[in-house]
Amino acid sequence: MLCVHYAIRALLCQAAHNSDIDPDRVSFTRSLRAARRGIRRAVGDQVSLAAEILHATHEILEGLLPRRRLRANPRVVRRKMSSFAVKRPEHRHWPQPTLPTPAAIRLLSPP
Numbered sequence: 001m002l003c004v005h006y007a008i009r010a011l012l013c014q015a016a017h018n019s020d021i022d023p024d025r026v027s028f029t030r031s032l033r034a035a036r037r038g039i040r041r042a043v044g045d046q047v048s049l050a051a052e053i054l055h056a057t058h059e060i061l062e063g064l065l066p067r068r069r070l071r072a073n074p075r076v077v078r079r080k081m082s083s084f085a086v087k088r089p090e091h092r093h094w095p096q097p098t099l100p101t102p103a104a105i106r107l108l109s110p111p
Contacts, residue, residue, distance in 0.1 A: 008028065008031050009028075011031060011035060011057070011060070012026050012028065012031045014057070015031075015057040015060045016061075018057070021061070021064065022067075024068055025064045025065050025066075025067065026060055026061070026065070027060075027063065027064075027065055030060055030062075030063060031056075031060050034056040034060050035056055037056070038053065038055060039052070041055075070096060070097045070098070070099075070100065071096060071097075072094060072095070072096055072097050074087070074094045076088075
């Protein structure tokens with residue numbers, strides 16, 4: 001099952017990469033169903049597997065998910081015995097990020 005999950009994720013990521021789309025916008029459930037239909041057609045009709053992968057890729061990209069909203073939560077818990085701070089009223093209105101994650105990350109190179 002893990003290998004099948006990995007294969008579907010690879011198909012999903014390859015489809016997103018080829019179309020310059022964020023992989024978070026592609027539905028795993030839609031990818032799973034497209035892969036199932038493609039395998040059934042390839043086995044039943046003796047159609048080439050490459051053609052079915054291309055067909056599944058187009059089917060996956062038809063219905064994209066909406067963009068994810070930026071969000072963040074304070075690192076606190078309600079339990080009494082914890083190494084994190086106790087949740088207090090000031091944590092209810094935690095500052096939300098202003099940049100998407102890829103734009104906020106800086107890679108430093110050695111001098």
